Amino acid sequence: MIPANRKFLLTLLTPALLVLLVFVAAPVIQSIILSFHRIIIGLPQLKSPFIGAENYRELLHDPVARHSFLVTVFFVSTTTFFELLLGLLLALLINHRFPGRGALRACILVPWAIPTVVSAQMWRFLFNDAYGMINYLVFADKVSAYIPWLAAPGTALFAIILADIWKTTSFAALLILAGLQIIPEQLYQAARVDGAGMWRRFRHITWPLIRPALLIALLFRTIDAFRVFDLAFVMTQGGPADATNVLQLYGYKKMFVEGWMGYGSAISVAVFAMVLVLAVVYVRMARRRLLEATL
Amino acid sequence: MKIIGLWVTVGIVLFSTLMLNAQEPQTIVFLTWKPNQPEVWERLIQQFHQEHPQILVQMQIGPHSSTESHAVVTQRLRNKDASLDVFLMDVIWPPEFANAGWALPLTSRFSEEEQKKFLPATIAANTYHKTIYGVPSYLGAGLFYYRKDLLAKYKFDPPKFWTEMLVQGDAIVKGERDPALHIYAAQFKQYEGLVCDMLEFIWSHGGHVVDPQTRKVLLGEPPSVEAVTFVRDRIIGRAAPRGAINYEEPESLEVFIQGRAVFHRNWPYAWAVANDPEKSRVAGRIGVGPLPAFTGHVSASALGGWQFGISRWSKHPDAAWEFVKFMTSLHSQKILALEAGLAPTRIAVYDDPEVQERMLHLKHFLPAFKRARPRPTSPLYPMISQELQRFFSRAISDRETDVEGLARATSERIERIVQMEAAVQQ
Numbered sequence: 001m002i003p004a005n006r007k008f009l010l011t012l013l014t015p016a017l018l019v020l021l022v023f024v025a026a027p028v029i030q031s032i033i034l035s036f037h038r039i040i041i042g043l044p045q046l047k048s049p050f051i052g053a054e055n056y057r058e059l060l061h062d063p064v065a066r067h068s069f070l071v072t073v074f075f076v077s078t079t080t081f082f083e084l085l086l087g088l089l090l091a092l093l094i095n096h097r098f099p100g101r102g103a104l105r106a107c108i109l110v111p112w113a114i115p116t117v118v119s120a121q122m123w124r125f126l127f128n129d130a131y132g133m134i135n136y137l138v139f140a141d142k143v144s145a146y147i148p149w150l151a152a153p154g155t156a157l158f159a160i161i162l163a164d165i166w167k168t169t170s171f172a173a174l175l176i177l178a179g180l181q182i183i184p185e186q187l188y189q190a191a192r193v194d195g196a197g198m199w200r201r202f203r204h205i206t207w208p209l210i211r212p213a214l215l216i217a218l219l220f221r222t223i224d225a226f227r228v229f230d231l232a233f234v235m236t237q238g239g240p241a242d243a244t245n246v247l248q249l250y251g252y253k254k255m256f257v258e259g260w261m262g263y264g265s266a267i268s269v270a271v272f273a274m275v276l277v278l279a280v281v282y283v284r285m286a287r288r289r290l291l292e293a294t295l
Numbered sequence: 296m297k298i299i300g301l302w303v304t305v306g307i308v309l310f311s312t313l314m315l316n317a318q319e320p321q322t323i324v325f326l327t328w329k330p331n332q333p334e335v336w337e338r339l340i341q342q343f344h345q346e347h348p349q350i351l352v353q354m355q356i357g358p359h360s361s362t363e364s365h366a367v368v369t370q371r372l373r374n375k376d377a378s379l380d381v382f383l384m385d386v387i388w389p390p391e392f393a394n395a396g397w398a399l400p401l402t403s404r405f406s407e408e409e410q411k412k413f414l415p416a417t418i419a420a421n422t423y424h425k426t427i428y429g430v431p432s433y434l435g436a437g438l439f440y441y442r443k444d445l446l447a448k449y450k451f452d453p454p455k456f457w458t459e460m461l462v463q464g465d466a467i468v469k470g471e472r473d474p475a476l477h478i479y480a481a482q483f484k485q486y487e488g489l490v491c492d493m494l495e496f497i498w499s500h501g502g503h504v505v506d507p508q509t510r511k512v513l514l515g516e517p518p519s520v521e522a523v524t525f526v527r528d529r530i531i532g533r534a535a536p537r538g539a540i541n542y543e544e545p546e547s548l549e550v551f552i553q554g555r556a557v558f559h560r561n562w563p564y565a566w567a568v569a570n571d572p573e574k575s576r577v578a579g580r581i582g583v584g585p586l587p588a589f590t591g592h593v594s595a596s597a598l599g600g601w602q603f604g605i606s607r608w609s610k611h612p613d614a615a616w617e618f619v620k621f622m623t624s625l626h627s628q629k630i631l632a633l634e635a636g637l638a639p640t641r642i643a644v645y646d647d648p649e650v651q652e653r654m655l656h657l658k659h660f661l662p663a664f665k666r667a668r669p670r671p672t673s674p675l676y677p678m679i680s681q682e683l684q685r686f687f688s689r690a691i692s693d694r695e696t697d698v699e700g701l702a703r704a705t706s707e708r709i710e711r712i713v714q715m716e717a718a719v720q721q
Binding site: 040041042043044045046064128129130143144148150151152153156236237238239240241242243253256257258259260 | 362365366369370373391394395396474475484485486536537538539540541546549550553555674675677678681684685688689692693715716719
């Protein structure tokens, strides 16, 4: 028996659940089904035979996919690390009272508010080897020293990482700031009375209390970074030498450029599975921390 | 009551039939890649509207790169999108579009007699298993642009060989004492253009990726491997700026028209841009001809260019054909040539006195057009191209790579694709 008020709650939830089912669950299931078939758009004569896990077996032995995976993991770990670190510093800064704080808070959100495609295009111009701003800032008019940032495998990945950090640090800062603002001022006052210095106040009050917020920021940033696509698509198309060929871009190329729908779907399902596992682990950790924090 | 209901129904039916016969303009959607002179295309479409008031053409502009355009067009065709009627196809798409059943066969509309009026290579590119699927709009082929003024100043003739180009370029760059001046600018980003540029080096060294006769994959053979190694060791970071590894056509053309490169490889459209004094610093000081070759071999150009195709899902194939016929007519090709610098596919345009008078350079284009070669023709070409892009980009970005080993591994992967296609055709 479902109690009457629960029934009412369920009725209220139904529209939301339906939307989730149609727009989230259905495409995912569709991708999973596609990934078990051999579908090549250029060869409709193949029909679309069911081939079991063959796409996944091929994926495991695909050196390009392995390389893409490593590139993605490197991208995720560096961007998440720096975004959280810089986000924390920014949050601590704008949590202080000082003249112009409101304006600064608004400014910090600007990069995050710009659509990624637009900011990616902007960074592409900034990193241009001949007329890019960055070369001018670093080398001024020593034209012969100009570095073609997007043309060398190492620096191209670095450029994309930098663009991502620039763009989403403010998002991390916003989440951490929310965590900072729930810390009662009295705790700091009491600590000051007890003679605690700045570092000790941070170490023993701020840090333990913002950990749940940090964890949530970490969760969002990791998952988001794992699905990176637009930055690489606009700035480098995955090149040079596949140095920025992140997993999502590789899946996109397989599906929409090569027309290899089954295999491309297998790649996106693999990304989905990895993100899902990460999300579950984080959510469990977050729940534990939140419990600890309230105790 | 029943009678009134009947009359109302009859009235509605009559009214709607009348509406249909009243020649509501039919809207056809034309999807094109991003043209360099969109205003010329718009003007042509306006002329078409004047001649055919019952048809309304809606032009939709896609991305500039061929690969991205391909993704946009194929996605709509795959979804059987009836709102798309006419599209421009890159020269490599017809086999794929034909085999997938997306492009309407044009046999009944585009007669063989009419086909004979076009340059034969462009008709061949639109034919798959003896059926024609597209009407060539304009032709492209890799062309070799050079600074006429600089060559004259140092008393050089346009180079016939790659090594000759390097020697001349060295002398000019040393003599000019300009740190921003490079010998060569071309397209080496990991995208479709890279395949064209690299194939030209391979072909002009006697190599092949896929032998057109035997269908054997020859990428791992010495002529191909040596040509790729030459590009890596002598072109990238030496003759061409290292940044060329991230250049598509617009970026490399920018280098040339800013006067920062002596030689430049590009498609025919670059002529008009490079001679436009508002955009170019080298207007009027450039020459054009076929690309150099390796000593003992002949020059080769990648065949490019765009064709009109009609969607199999179009609800107005007749209106669509009227539009295609208009856009590929002698009149339209002449306008596209004179005003947008696009090289005509109709032979008669080359003999037109006005075109000859105003476009003297077309006769310099012709030798390269005649040496143009198609990229491997296959409905699975996009897969082959992705393998090639990966290989070429890796080979030229890193001086340490084992080009031969990489070429052999790529050959094997391409071999698998070719066999996959052959298995289906049987």
